Amino acid sequence: MQQNYEQLVDRIAKEAGLDKTEIDRKVEAKRAKLSGLISKEGAAQVVAAELGISFEKQKMKITELVQGMRGVNVVVKIINLFPVRSFDKNGRSGKVVNMIIADDTGNMKMVLWDINHIALFENNKIKQGDIVEIKNGSIRNNELHLGSFSEIKISSENLTEVKTEISYLEKKIKDIGIGNAVKIRGIIVQIFEPRSFEICPECRKKVSLEGECETHGKVSPIKRFLLNFVVDDGTESLRIVLFNEHMEKLKLSDEELNSSELFLKKREELLGKEAFFSGTIRKNKMFNNPELFIEDIKEVDIDELIKELETKGK
Numbered sequence: 168m169q170q171n172y173e174q175l176v177d178r179i180a181k182e183a184g185l186d187k188t189e190i191d192r193k194v195e196a197k198r199a200k201l202s203g204l205i206s207k208e209g210a211a212q213v214v215a216a217e218l219g220i221s222f223e224k225q226k227m228k229i230t231e232l233v234q235g236m237r238g239v240n241v242v243v244k245i246i247n248l249f250p251v252r253s254f255d256k257n258g259r260s261g262k263v264v265n266m267i268i269a270d271d272t273g274n275m276k277m278v279l280w281d282i283n284h285i286a287l288f289e290n291n292k293i294k295q296g297d298i299v300e301i302k303n304g305s306i307r308n309n310e311l312h313l314g315s316f317s318e319i320k321i322s323s324e325n326l327t328e329v330k331t332e333i334s335y336l337e338k339k340i341k342d343i344g345i346g347n348a349v350k351i352r353g354i355i356v357q358i359f360e361p362r363s364f365e366i367c368p369e370c371r372k373k374v375s376l377e378g379e380c381e382t383h384g385k386v387s388p389i390k391r392f393l394l395n396f397v398v399d400d401g402t403e404s405l406r407i408v409l410f411n412e413h414m415e416k417l418k419l420s421d422e423e424l425n426s427s428e429l430f431l432k433k434r435e436e437l438l439g440k441e442a443f444f445s446g447t448i449r450k451n452k453m454f455n456n457p458e459l460f461i462e463d464i465k466e467v468d469i470d471e472l473i474k475e476l477e478t479k480g481k
């Protein structure tokens with residue numbers, strides 16, 4: 168959340184009436200004093216508190232939120248709502264609901280744990296597309312978490328332009344967490360044989376071995392592919408899941424997926440390729456390890472990287 172750190176420092180500087188470099192200096196001094204035991208994000212929050220700035224009474228923007236922040240107040244639009252789930256873990260049972268929230272600066276995942284909050288969703292009092300006011304949330308693993316001391320209610324504010332485009336955070340594989348939308352720069356070190364399955368042309372759900380859809384009965388199924396490969400970024404390696412609709416991002420054609428001879432040739436080309444791999448980290452239930460579900464693959468453009476480094480240095 169490097170960008171978020173920058174946004175937060177901007178805000179602290181503005182509220183304190185100080186220069187941004189002055190805040191940066193204070194953050195570094197604080198970290199040095201604590202022998203680097205505190206993150207930049209954490210140190211910035213301590214500096215803010217020492218300057219008498221409390222964010223707990225203020226409305227924040229999504230891009231200003233950093234790890235460890237508490238008392239978070241935002242007004243956001245629910246752009247993607249996932250079903251309520253029940254869990255039973257280590258003798259503790261309860262419910263949880265996840266959603267993606269957005270404002271005019273960015274978007275992020277929000278997780279609700281309180282049974283009263285969850286009832287609002289179960290009873291359709293709050294739904295996807297609604298604008299809500301959040302009070303007293305906290306940031307954990309780059310997600311906004313609401314507990315029983317938090318508040319959520321429909322807002323009368325009108326958020327017209329929200330950032331629905333997912334912002335992937337560039338991360339090292341060793342630092343990823345389940346649910347993160349990440350961008351990994353790495354090298355393809357292993358590629359497995361593609362697996363095929365068949366889906367219904369109507370609803371795009373998997374069909375049975377007999378070619379029957381649960382809803383549409385006997386259909387002419389469409390063949391689709393799934394590809395697994397492994398990317399290494401020098402810190403660790405990560406298993407990648409690539410679905411049919413994203414195959415062209417690896418320049419893999421249907422012919423190549425259908426013929427093992429053509430596929431093996433393509434595999435030779437792809438092994439050792441370096442790229443940015445963006446998507447969401449999910450847990451593989453069978454192996455119990457994280458996997459990256461690809462939403463985007465971009466070539467590493469050296470010229471662009473140099474340009475980026477130059478502007479950062481200024």
Ligand SMILES: [Zn+2]
Pocket residue numbers: 367368369370371372380381382383384
């Ligand atoms: Zn169907």
